[in-house]
Amino acid sequence: MDVPGVPPALSAALVAAARAGGPAQRLALVGGAVRDLLLHRVHNDPWRGVPDLDLVADDSAIALVRRLEALLPPGSLRSAQEHGAYGTVEVELRIDGQTVLLDVATARRETYPQPGENPKVVPGVLADDLARRDFTINAIALDLASGELLDPHGGQADLQRRELRLLHPHSLRDDPSRLVRGARYAARLGFRLEPGSREQARRTLAAWPWAWHSGERPGQAPAALGTRLRMEFELLLLREPWPVALAILQEWGGLALLDARLQADRHWRRRLRWAQRSGLPLLVALVAGAADPLALAERLQLPHRQHRLLAQWLELRDRLAGLKAGAGNDAEPPSVAAWCGALEAPGGSPEAVLLALITGSGPRRPLLRWWLRWRHLQAPEAAADLIARGVRPGPALGAELRRLREVRLGQERP
Template sequence: MAQGSEPRRPDLADQVWGHLQPADQAWLARLAALAQTAAPQARVALVGGAVRDALLGRTPLDLDVVVDGASVQALAEATGWPLTFHPTYQNATLTLPDGRTADLVQARRETYPVLGANPQPWPGTLEDDLRRRDFGLNALALMVRPKAQPVLLDEVGGLEDLRLRQLRPLYAQSLHEDASRLVRGARLAARLDLQASPALLAQVPQALQLAPRTPRLWAELKLLLQEPRPGRAARCLHTWGAGTLLPGLDLLEALDLWQAEGAQVPWTIYAAVTLAASDHPAGLATRLNLGDRPAALLERARSDRPFAPASPERLLRRLLRPDAYAPLTGRDVVALGVPPGPAVGAALAHLSALRQAGQVCSAAEERAALQTYLGSRP
């Protein structure tokens, strides 16, 4: 029997089951019954993050289910819920009645004919499917049985990793085959307060070598910028020796601090500061598939246009240019004596030119320059 295979730990199995929402318990039990009706030897297991989170005392929200010995497509269709079927991997994404999604995964093995590219799937067992995963604590499973208590499966020693709160790759070439696992690990470490195992740290140089030809790594970096605290995840990469993957660590951590103090910081600001810190922002934006919004936000923040105090532009400007001030607005110049109408635009254009030339550096200097400007007009 493999290390830790199918331990009889009813206490832990009950803990995982008890952290599931009642509706999720019901449809998982129904799914297991459907599978065994179709094929008596079929097995259905909740795997990965849901099991991990439940054992950490968190309510699982993302549900991944492995099906071994029965057709995923047939089971998905039997639920009667909206679904998308992915024939390459024989997986299905279900839309649950409450609007969440759940993935049904056909048990499989994987090989990597080309490093960094998508893996080649092969039919496999539930145990094979657990062994192909990224980290030990993500390879735990709860086998759901329609007429018996659920069983916790620990095929690779994930319970010990969870006790140590460590991220351990499952084999020596894990990050070499798929460098995106490095960034996924940083996201998990930041979110769940985990540590990198020596085995993970030993594989970082290989992951960095493969990074340029691993598209999924760049997709994971974009997801990192959308984490609750991206600066913490970036700090993990830096600590592990992979800080070159994402520039602007100090700026990202500063944004985390502002969030902790109550500021609303959308992910586009995090993305914008990575572009600001990059030597090749256009290339980075393309690799991360950021779209146009972060670059446009950065351009506005670097301009001398006025923005509301709580706006993303002002927040980003405050971070990138701590000495920046709020320039005078149209309302300000009217209050200082500029007559309404075209003269307002002319006065603002004059002040803008002075700012760009570095001749005014504060709102007080702008007011003085405006008085000089008004006094010089015929």
């Protein structure tokens, strides 16, 4: 096994571990490493690097890891985290000064009791494991003992055509998050979704075969429309050229998996570019374009901090709308102090103001002025100076500091 960037000592140990298992216990390199190696060696694509190596063993994954540990230099194995439900082990190795990550899985078969739910997993053999994958180009394996390339689903022909072909007629019904993964591959590799798979995507999205529908309780959504979908979008936004990947997904109709309004949204590029420049989470900026951002955040199980940011932004959006409505058409525009009062209300955050700015949730000028200048203005006298002048510490001191700051804000142009 000769994969660029993989230490020779690890390659030799993997081959030795595979041969030690005998012909009845295959060990194979699968997935992205095999795909990218073929693209590099056969089709002259640039080597993209492999963040980790996916291995499938016919016998126990943890037994394979222990066998591999014995074949490597002492201390090479840094960690091995076992996930019993799926028969997988995440391994971190340190060899020749290089860190290598392995995902080792016991070969398995999967069935989906209900569309979009987590699959039921039972032990299988290598052929079963390849048959459960998403696209043909990811269902190619390299048998490490013999060096034989296994391609039971025609993945090499699709690599030649630079096409993404779903492995089964019901691939997307079982797990619609595979469509997001396809957009990731299309953006990274320059592939297109072959016509039959694109038709499957159209039918699946049009039929919406899942028991859960948009508008129902988010917590009842199946896993493929919740956590797995979030994980795929996080990878898309973190690892891929996301403007290309999201545009491809929208062209396929796939943003409807999140929300129908997002599928029709033409402003997500601007929001996400501003979020990227400002340090806001890209997924929050994307979700902000949904019809009900908080419901979508709950369905995707966004981290608490991101969910809270969306809630703060929505409350701020309502305050800004109320401030504008209260001013009326003929009234004086809100003062700088009034703007600051709305933007600095308890429970808010500067990040929520920034999100309001990039989503166009209020007048741009006062939001930008607050972000760049007004929020930094303080009372002309410090608390210690006021106390020295006889103002007693406590509520009276806070009130006087606020009054003096309002006087200073009154000198600013709205």
